[in-house]
Amino acid sequence: MKTAIMTDTNSSITRSTAEKLGIYVIHMPVIIEETTFYENDTITEEEFFCALSGNKRITTSQPSPGDVMDLWDQILAEGYEELVYIPMSSGLSNSCAAAIGYSQDYDGKVEVVDNHRISVTMYESVLHAREMSLNGASAKEIKAALESDAYNSSIYITVNTLEYLKKGGRITPAAALIGTVLSIKPILTIQGEKLDSFAKARGSMKRAEEKMILAIQSDLEKRFADQDMAKLHIGAAGAGLTPEQQEEWLALLLNKFPEADVFYSPLSASISVHTGPGAVGIGISFR
Incomplete structure (x- = not known):
């Protein structure tokens, strides 16, 4: 693929699944009693629900600018010409709008998709993007296709x-x-x-x-x-x-x-x- 595909863990795609698919995933922060963990990375699903059921104070956050752009830089350094980033819906988090802002510094090499999806429907969007990339679609073409299909x-x-x-x-x-x-x-x-x-x-x-x-x-x-x-x-x-x-x-x-x-x-x-x-x-x- 000349176009890399990246998403976040709101798609329910884990690191192992991402590796099998040949895509990239950034782990969303989970803050438990003022300590930051990363979903499906430094905290397991079992540990998260144990804390949730134990009345711990839990919040979630968007990835830091540094974490997002560091991963973009790593992907482009691996030889990809461009990349498509599919974060969770802009209606549910500011992470999408923030990523669009960061992408302005990448001279068109990074396309951020506002797909208005999360969870299982977002998972399908990532698979759709991967299929298009394997078939030679550009980042702009993938972004246009996913955004036109967002509300289906x-x-x-x-x-x-x-x-x-x-x-x-x-x-x-x-x-x-x-x-x-x-x-x-x-x-x-x-x-x-x-x-x-x-x-x-x-x-x-x-x-x-x-x-x-x-x-x-x-x-x-x-x-x-x-x-x-x-x-x-x-x-x-x-x-x-x-x-x-x-x-x-x-x-x-x-x-x-x-x-x-x-x-x-x-x-x-x-x-x-x-x-x-x-x-x-x-x-x-x-x-």
Whole structure:
């Protein structure tokens, strides 16, 4: 490839996966009690959820300018003519806008994609970029293709507890208390920008999962009716799920969408810190 592909860990792509794909990944900072760790690098998924469940004070941040540009310099020094950087959605973080600013010093050799995606749909964008690069596309062509396709995706997430939405200020303590008493599971959505409320399910997580599946089916019938269903990719996601829970969620989606390419990928720390452990999600995109 003459054009390198780089993303961040909000795509759920780990270092080992990146090495297999021949791409690059920058690890997002996770701050726990004033100590900075790097997702899937200096802190494991298990350690992150242990801290999250242990009521540690946790925040996430964008990568430092030095870390981003050092990796860009390393990539270009390895012989690539240019590179494409795919960070998380500009609607969810300032990291994309910041990277666009840094790229001005690279004489057109660095293209930053504002793809308006995160998690499983962002993962698919990275694979799309890699395919285009392998086929000889330039950085500008890859950026244009990904940005034109940005909103042909959809994500729904439901949480197992309201505690973390309360901590993040997304719901009031009173609403969290009432919701817990009534056993309400909120369903959240990302349609290219921010994490927004979509619906509520009363009772078990199973009911919330059923509502998310119905929402995806509705999107496929209405919003994406003109898309080629042969290119449909469905990502099952979860926050700190056990292997058994992952298999169960994946199997359910495989059964509901037998025509699609269905895969599992964990939710990133940037999302999980707001949803808490036990959250499950589903995302669709076309490639």
